[in-house]
Amino acid sequence: xxxxxxxxxxxxxxxxxxxxxxxxxxxxxxKSNVRAIRxxxxxxxxxxxxxxxxxxxxxxxxxxxxxxxxxxxxxxxxRCLRRFLLxxxxxxxxxxxxxxxxxxxxxxxxxxxxxxxxxxFTETITELGPCKIRETMKV
Amino acid sequence: xxxxxxxxKLAIYWAAACGGCCVSVLDVHEKLFDVVxxxxxxxxxxxxxxxxxxxxxxxxxxIDVTLFNxxxxxxxxxxxxxxxxxxxxxxxxxxxCSHLGGIPGLANFxxxxxxxxxxxxxxxSTVNPSDVRPLKEFEVDEGMLSLPDFFNDVRSLxxxxxVDYFIPGCPPQTERLLEVFTAIVSGAELPPKGSVxxxxxxxxxxxxxxxxxxxxxxxxxxxxxxxxxxxxxCFMEQGVLCMGPATRAGCGYRCIKGNAPCRGCYGPPSGVTxxxxxxxxAIASIIDEKEPEEISRVLEDVVDPAGFFYRFSLPSSIIRxxxx
Amino acid sequence: MRRITIDPITRLExxxxxxxxxxxxxxxxxxxxxxxxxxxxxxxxxxxxxxxxPAIVAKICGVCPGCHHMASGKAVDxxxxxxxxxxxxxxxxxxxxxxFIHSHIAHFYALAAPDFVVGPYAPPSxxxxxxxxxxxxxxxxxxxxxxxxxxxxxxxxxxxxxxxxVMNIPGGVRRGLSSQERDDIVxxxxxxxxxxxxxxxIFEDVVLKNKEYVDLILNGPYSLKLHSMGLVDANNKxxxxxxxxxxxxxxxxxxxxxxxxxxxxxxxxxxxxxSYLKFPFLKKIGWTGFIDGQNSGVYHATPLSRLNAADxxxxxxxxxxxxxxYSTLGGKPVHATLAMHWARLVELLYSAxxxxxxxxDPDITGKELRAQLGPIPxxxxxxxxxxxxxxxxxxxTDDKGIVRKVNIIVGTTNNNAAxxxxxxxxxxxxxxxxxxxxxxxxxLIEMAFRAYDPCFSCATHSLPGQMPIILEIxxxxxxxxxxxxxx
Numbered sequence: 001x002x003x004x005x006x007x008x009x010x011x012x013x014x015x016x017x018x019x020x021x022x023x024x025x026x027x028x029x030x031k032s033n034v035r036a037i038r039x040x041x042x043x044x045x046x047x048x049x050x051x052x053x054x055x056x057x058x059x060x061x062x063x064x065x066x067x068x069x070x071x072x073x074x075x076x077x078x079r080c081l082r083r084f085l086l087x088x089x090x091x092x093x094x095x096x097x098x099x100x101x102x103x104x105x106x107x108x109x110x111x112x113x114x115x116x117x118x119x120x121f122t123e124t125i126t127e128l129g130p131c132k133i134r135e136t137m138k139v
Numbered sequence: 140x141x142x143x144x145x146x147x148k149l150a151i152y153w154a155a156a157c158g159g160c161c162v163s164v165l166d167v168h169e170k171l172f173d174v175v176x177x178x179x180x181x182x183x184x185x186x187x188x189x190x191x192x193x194x195x196x197x198x199x200x201x202i203d204v205t206l207f208n209x210x211x212x213x214x215x216x217x218x219x220x221x222x223x224x225x226x227x228x229x230x231x232x233x234x235x236c237s238h239l240g241g242i243p244g245l246a247n248f249x250x251x252x253x254x255x256x257x258x259x260x261x262x263x264s265t266v267n268p269s270d271v272r273p274l275k276e277f278e279v280d281e282g283m284l285s286l287p288d289f290f291n292d293v294r295s296l297x298x299x300x301x302v303d304y305f306i307p308g309c310p311p312q313t314e315r316l317l318e319v320f321t322a323i324v325s326g327a328e329l330p331p332k333g334s335v336x337x338x339x340x341x342x343x344x345x346x347x348x349x350x351x352x353x354x355x356x357x358x359x360x361x362x363x364x365x366x367x368x369x370x371x372x373c374f375m376e377q378g379v380l381c382m383g384p385a386t387r388a389g390c391g392y393r394c395i396k397g398n399a400p401c402r403g404c405y406g407p408p409s410g411v412t413x414x415x416x417x418x419x420x421a422i423a424s425i426i427d428e429k430e431p432e433e434i435s436r437v438l439e440d441v442v443d444p445a446g447f448f449y450r451f452s453l454p455s456s457i458i459r460x461x462x463x
Numbered sequence: 464m465r466r467i468t469i470d471p472i473t474r475l476e477x478x479x480x481x482x483x484x485x486x487x488x489x490x491x492x493x494x495x496x497x498x499x500x501x502x503x504x505x506x507x508x509x510x511x512x513x514x515x516x517p518a519i520v521a522k523i524c525g526v527c528p529g530c531h532h533m534a535s536g537k538a539v540d541x542x543x544x545x546x547x548x549x550x551x552x553x554x555x556x557x558x559x560x561x562x563f564i565h566s567h568i569a570h571f572y573a574l575a576a577p578d579f580v581v582g583p584y585a586p587p588s589x590x591x592x593x594x595x596x597x598x599x600x601x602x603x604x605x606x607x608x609x610x611x612x613x614x615x616x617x618x619x620x621x622x623x624x625x626x627x628x629v630m631n632i633p634g635g636v637r638r639g640l641s642s643q644e645r646d647d648i649v650x651x652x653x654x655x656x657x658x659x660x661x662x663x664x665i666f667e668d669v670v671l672k673n674k675e676y677v678d679l680i681l682n683g684p685y686s687l688k689l690h691s692m693g694l695v696d697a698n699n700k701x702x703x704x705x706x707x708x709x710x711x712x713x714x715x716x717x718x719x720x721x722x723x724x725x726x727x728x729x730x731x732x733x734x735x736x737x738s739y740l741k742f743p744f745l746k747k748i749g750w751t752g753f754i755d756g757q758n759s760g761v762y763h764a765t766p767l768s769r770l771n772a773a774d775x776x777x778x779x780x781x782x783x784x785x786x787x788x789y790s791t792l793g794g795k796p797v798h799a800t801l802a803m804h805w806a807r808l809v810e811l812l813y814s815a816x817x818x819x820x821x822x823x824d825p826d827i828t829g830k831e832l833r834a835q836l837g838p839i840p841x842x843x844x845x846x847x848x849x850x851x852x853x854x855x856x857x858x859x860t861d862d863k864g865i866v867r868k869v870n871i872i873v874g875t876t877n878n879n880a881a882x883x884x885x886x887x888x889x890x891x892x893x894x895x896x897x898x899x900x901x902x903x904x905x906x907l908i909e910m911a912f913r914a915y916d917p918c919f920s921c922a923t924h925s926l927p928g929q930m931p932i933i934l935e936i937x938x939x940x941x942x943x944x945x946x947x948x949x950x
Binding site: 153155156157158159160161162163165166168169171172184185186187188189190191192212213215241242243245246248249253254257258259262263264265266267271272273274277279280281282284286287289309310362363364368393394395396397398399402442443446450 | 503505510523524525624638737739741750833870872
């Protein structure tokens, strides 16, 4: 059976979730491997969410927020960016390919960009193969 | 007081440990007389000639309280964890290693083969042309010799058996141990099972004596030797990484007193399961840059994120070992 | 073939088991001493910033963390290519003397004394500090605990964390000493000297004046002719903190003397499949198996070997004791394993005197605590004497000071082969045809191990409540400095 990755996308309500929604209402076709989780702001995304996604069997994680300067809560997306960069360093050290974690800014009107992001990320993860970290979590 | 009630049967056992937790018990100093007046030590390999077979012959629940220190690294540690669980009414994970995995838990960055290869084959002072390795079983002329099985993975005590209480610290601060001991002996009601005891609920920063301002804005992180520590200002504000914000208080900020930043041996504060992720969040929040390249530049100086965030807690963190 | 297993060995630090194989006549066929533990510090230190290592490697042992912290601190200085300023070095050595004092006191009274002072054949219920106190007097228990505490508080003062000290930073130390703190240490040091003398007196009264014990020391099965290793200063006197490693042969003649960067040319480690602990040996002789004697590659690194390897002690009272010990035991070198206990007390006296010397040194309250740091050369070796033997830490890093490789030869590890042989010899000496192998005999076999390892043990058995104590602290000239009461 061909490997079909499980991908979780954390999307902020004001921009990226709306952008994803737009992709849907515009009837754009794109790969169905993504499960969306809506948060109020990308600044809400904690490292814990991302790590739990991986240890629960997810193969790739997408983090999306408003473009810099456009955050509904002013600074939230900058916090998200800083956390994301540190998290990438950390997961690389733990043997998880840092490519499995991606951050992209998606505005409310960028439905097409969201669809393209999902397609290209799904391809990347398919090539990388399943993330084996879940197996090593067995105590 | 003496002789009016039966003495508490106390056992202290070390698994993959260093002896520091046993030393912390001895650091009660002159109060040792009060301790031995209230408790009978029934098993303590560092000090008493009680052997494993003596413990095996004890009835179940014979021991009132066992302070189990050390991580579970091999089959002997696992066997003793299970044995002492059966023989003890109250089993306490005493110290960082049994609580969270401790320093031996850093071996989860590696595996059995890599460790053996380094120690027995590659070590510069080792002469081992036939690549001899210690074996679980080895036949000599006289019979079969056995060694415990070295697992691939280090575990905390709670990852092996049901644990009643956790006393954190590397080692636990002796004054805290005395508080717990006094409470148990006096028959006070114990907190709910599974609690962390002998420590505070808030973070180190709450107790730390160093001067803090509202302004924590980092443009650069420094290794401790890159600055002249003024001895007074919060380490984080001087740009030196300190685990204080994500570490439970209770040790009396002893490393800070020695002018060294906290490394997190007391584990997470109350309500937090994984201290590392909280610290990652905290550090990211105070980086004073907006451009990805600038942020990355600042993060270059966080040289060993996993080893810093999880110095004492790798086996019990979310990503509990390196994928290898 | 009968088999007796002692598991675990007790009254010392660490895990171990002994397997004794007897033939059909009940005589010893062979004995194996197995170390069942390994944690892998030499692997998991890789990738850590090198300045974190003195704190991480201190967790190798909670009884002698100061030793690892010091060896590591020196290795880290070498990685940075710097020497600490004089004040920093002296502060480190001052800490180190306090570390030796508290450890040697605890070892003698709680570990050695039960087997030695109470008697090797004593029942298990007496083989502890209670039995010791019965023999030497009730006041001792409290005094031992107090002196240990006084030394340990110096550690906490200089090192922050009282067990796992954090004092070392690349190029120096993190904290200096005020003149008030220094004065307090001087007072304590005077007390340590008196207590060390007092302990030696106990040893003399209870052990040396007892012909049976002396006979056991000199003529019992506790004897191995081995080469002796220890750190010596420029005058070939014992030094725990710094110097060169000197090895003398079984006749006391110098075999080699090397500085830390040269250790790989002189010491190597052998592996057996039945123990996790490796077996160091002298490289130039080679691994000759588990034999003792002049042609063996096996050596020991213990308080006794340190005294054998040196020409004397660097402080006056300890030097007198050194001379007395050797003249009593028939000259240098001494190969009687149980004499390690005496050597340890000579070292206790030296540590106390040296503690006083360092505290009185005007540099000790100096403000220059750290050397200037520059580019990182990236390789360093630090050697100190741990209480239980010569300790070597070797680090390699990249140019950012991130650890690439670690190699460590620990104090007790030096003695692994010697311990195996001592245990076997004791078993052969005490297990005889037709004699029942009692608990006492098994303890006698364990005693062969205990002499080597000045590890921590403690006063554990029930003591009869509080004891009235009058403690007098006197200056070295006998003048009463302080008197404390507890009623």
